Amino acid sequence: MTVLDGEPGAVHGRVAPQALNDAMARAWETISERPLFTDPYARLFVNAAGPHELPATPEHQRSLIDSAAARTKWFDDYFLTSSSSGVSQVVILAAGLDARPWRLPWLSDTVIYEVDQPEVLEFKQRILAESGVSAAAKYVPVPVDLRDDWPKALTANGFDHTEPTAWAAEGLLPFLTDETQEQLLERIELYSARGSRIAVEVRGDAYSDLSCWLCTRHWEVSSTSAADLMSRYHRTATPGIDEPVAHSVFVDGRKL
Ligand code: SAM
Secondary structure, eight states: OOOOSSOOOTTTTTSOHHHHHHHHHHHHHHTSSSOSSOOTTHHHHHHHHOSOOOSSOHHHHHHHHHHHHHHHHHHHHHHHHHHHTTOOEEEEETOTTOOHHHHSOOOTTOEEEEEEOHHHHHHHHHHHHHHTOOOSSEEEEEEOOTTSOHHHHHHHTTOOTTSOEEEEEOSOGGGSOHHHHHHHHHHHHHTOOTTOEEEEEEETTTHHHHHHHHHTTTEEEEEEEHHHHHHHTTOOOOTTOOOGGGGEEEEEEEEO
């Protein structure tokens, strides 16, 4: 399972491989028989990035695609619910090559800040600009390392911490040390007005700590395990494949 079509692009090796894996999974899901969502842009990223393969065996690849699809669908639903409840400021931390600003039906007053490494956001913007597509909301890229002072960069780009925000951290925490994860959550809490929302993918053994942490700071929290999501979306875990995302828990909350 490799590129879907097209010529190898010039950016090969510069975009985070994990972001490309997720884009490739979304591209395959999009052309599957019964997709949970469609992401027409994932294919553009994969083709432009050049030769890149999902790791491991076909069974493992199926498992990766199903897990990534269930996760994407859960985060999509989270954003649509936040939007319909009136939250018009969105911050996607480690957005990678996900194209939600372009593919979800946002209300026209929505502002979406995407935070990731500069080369990832530059690549994404370039490919989408070459394709002539426009975001369905006001799109603000914030190229900054999440180990640095990213709230300062967000604020410099127009983020307003007095307004409710819908935050998301999907597929991010494994890349950060425990200390940086704590700092990230503390910053989200500090910059969240009442009515803000949060959605985080967390390791199964860490979700109760995160839920408690949020509850004591007046967030109303609920959670769904990856296994429950797979079952909800009629996807089955591949026997013998121990996929890390299969142990994830998806935590969402609302600040009271
Ligand atoms: N959320 C996206 C998705 O589901 O497609 C991307 C997930 S990908 C597994 C992880 C992303 O985290 C990559 O895009 C990578 O560039 C970003 N990332 C990892 N460490 C980072 C850091 N310290 N600062 C900014 N971005 C980071």
